[in-house]
Amino acid sequence: MTDYERRIYELVNASHSHMTAEEVHKQLRAECPSVSLATVYNNLNKLLGLKLIRRVSVPGSPDRYDRAARHDHLVCSGCGRLTDICFSDLTPALQAQTDEEILYYDLKVIYLCPECRQKAKGEGKR
Amino acid sequence: MTDYERRIYELVNASHSHMTAEEVHKQLRAECPSVSLATVYNNLNKLLGLKLIRRVSVPGSPDRYDRAARHDHLVCSGCGRLTDICFSDLTPALQAQTDEEILYYDLKVIYLCPECRQKAKGEGKR
DNA sequence: AAACATTTTAGAATCGTTATAATATTTTTA
DNA sequence: TAAAAATATTATAACGATTCTAAAATGTTT
Numbered sequence: 001m002t003d004y005e006r007r008i009y010e011l012v013n014a015s016h017s018h019m020t021a022e023e024v025h026k027q028l029r030a031e032c033p034s035v036s037l038a039t040v041y042n043n044l045n046k047l048l049g050l051k052l053i054r055r056v057s058v059p060g061s062p063d064r065y066d067r068a069a070r071h072d073h074l075v076c077s078g079c080g081r082l083t084d085i086c087f088s089d090l091t092p093a094l095q096a097q098t099d100e101e102i103l104y105y106d107l108k109v110i111y112l113c114p115e116c117r118q119k120a121k122g123e124g125k126r
Numbered sequence: 127m128t129d130y131e132r133r134i135y136e137l138v139n140a141s142h143s144h145m146t147a148e149e150v151h152k153q154l155r156a157e158c159p160s161v162s163l164a165t166v167y168n169n170l171n172k173l174l175g176l177k178l179i180r181r182v183s184v185p186g187s188p189d190r191y192d193r194a195a196r197h198d199h200l201v202c203s204g205c206g207r208l209t210d211i212c213f214s215d216l217t218p219a220l221q222a223q224t225d226e227e228i229l230y231y232d233l234k235v236i237y238l239c240p241e242c243r244q245k246a247k248g249e250g251k252r
Numbered sequence: 253a254a255a256c257a258t259t260t261t262a263g264a265a266t267c268g269t270t271a272t273a274a275t276a277t278t279t280t281t282a
Numbered sequence: 283t284a285a286a287a288a289t290a291t292t293a294t295a296a297c298g299a300t301t302c303t304a305a306a307a308t309g310t311t312t
Contacts, residue, residue, distance in 0.1 A: 002259065002309095021299080036261050041300065043259095057183045060269090062299055077229055087223050090216065097213050100237045103203055108232040109220060128278090128290065147268080162292050167269065169290095186300090188268055 004028070004035060005043045012044075012053045018064040018082050056106075058082065072107040078116025085109065130154070130161060134169045138179045144190040144208050182232075184208065198233040204242030211235065 001009075011027055012019065019027070025040045044065055047053045054066040056073065058080055074083040087107065095102050112120060127135075137153055138145065145153070151166045170191055173179045180192040182199065184206055200209040213233065221228050238246060 004260085034261095038262075038301085039260055045301095055185050057185045059181050059183045059189055063185055074224075074226060075232075085224060087220055093219075094213055094235060098200075098211060098235075100200060100235075103236045103238065105236060106201075106234040109224075109226075110229045110231060111226045112229065130291085160292090164270085164293075165291055171270095 002043075004032070004039055005046060007031065008040060008043045009047055009052055012047070012065045013067045016067070016084055018056060018066055020062045020064055022062070024065060056082065058108075070104075072109065074113075075108045075110050076113035076116055077110050078112055078119065081113055083113070128169075130158070130165055131169045131172060133157065134166065135173055135178055138170075138173070138191045139193045142193070142210055144182060144192055146188045146190055148188070150191060182208065184234075196230075198235065200239075201234045201236050202239035202242055203236050204238055204245065207239055209239070 007028060008024060011024055017023075021037065021040055021044060024044065025035070025037045028035050028040060044053070044055075048055055052068055054068055056064045056066050058064070058075060061080060064082065070089065071084050071086045074085050075081070076083075087109075090105065090107070091102055094105065133154060134150060137150055143149075147163065147166055147170060150170065151161070151163045154161050154166060170179070170181075174181055178194055180194055182190045182192050184190070184201060187206060190208065196215065197210050197212045200211050201207070202209075213235075216231065216233070217228055220231065
């Protein structure tokens with residue numbers, strides 16, 4: 001594991017902020033001003049392959065990178081904002097419903113964040 | 127609702143094949159040879175806004191469009207292939223665990239498809 | 253230290269998608 | 283119906299995120 005790989009792993013795993021590759025790059029630059037974006041992508045992909053980090057895709061915005069620890073996400077239907085949430089582990093309930101061997105799962109729960117709910121309410125009045 | 131919009135809606139909703147925009151375009155061309163890819167994107171986005179169709183993102187491959195009916199997806203960890211599966215509705219169980227109002231959810235269950243399982247077994251022997 | 257493998261780099265290339273601006277079509281209004 | 287306004291479609295350009303490339307740098311093994 002190279003120095004960059006370890007640093008990127010630590011950045012992503014320490015944070016709960018769902019950074020994009022650009023954001024990881026920006027943060028890493030604070031420590032290593034000369035590191036290139038390509039290196040960030042290379043190492044993010046390597047870490048993904050090792051399943052040491054997760055990738056969260058939300059259509060219409062760049063992929064985000066997240067710690068591997070099991071947890072779920074709330075996605076705001078209005079603004080797309082991503083928030084962590086930890087529901088109980090669904091694996092047993094799901095596994096009981098299929099013969100395929102479940103490795104893991106990705107659950108996004110769509111809701112309206114408080115700000116967007118407020119906005120929607122205002123528009124409803126018109 | 128325009129003619130293209132209706133046709134695209136019917137194509138996506140009739141199929142269980144998770145078509146990309148390109149594939150929708152190709153299929154629609156069979157009926158309307160002069161339709162442009164931009165129109166396909168425009169109408170897919172309109173239908174998405176109306177929640178008449180769904181979009182399924184799998185990182186590293188183009189977005190796919192899917193009928194709106196509630197169902198879940200199996201995603202092969204090896205090849206990325208997408209398969210329909212219908213687990214029981216999780217909304218009640220999830221709603222009991224949060225105060226946010228759940229609109230709907232997106233569940234991808236990651237597994238190894240038979241082909242990739244076979245391939246992995248072969249590689250394990252080496 | 254020579255040979256080899258791996259990592260990093262900068263920038264070009266790629267790919268999916270959206271924006272643009274002109275044209276065509278449909279709908280509304282007079 | 284004709285004129286006006288709104289909407290949809292088109293071809294192509296632009297864009298943004300990511301990957302590829304080939305060269306340079308670094309690290310590892312003999």
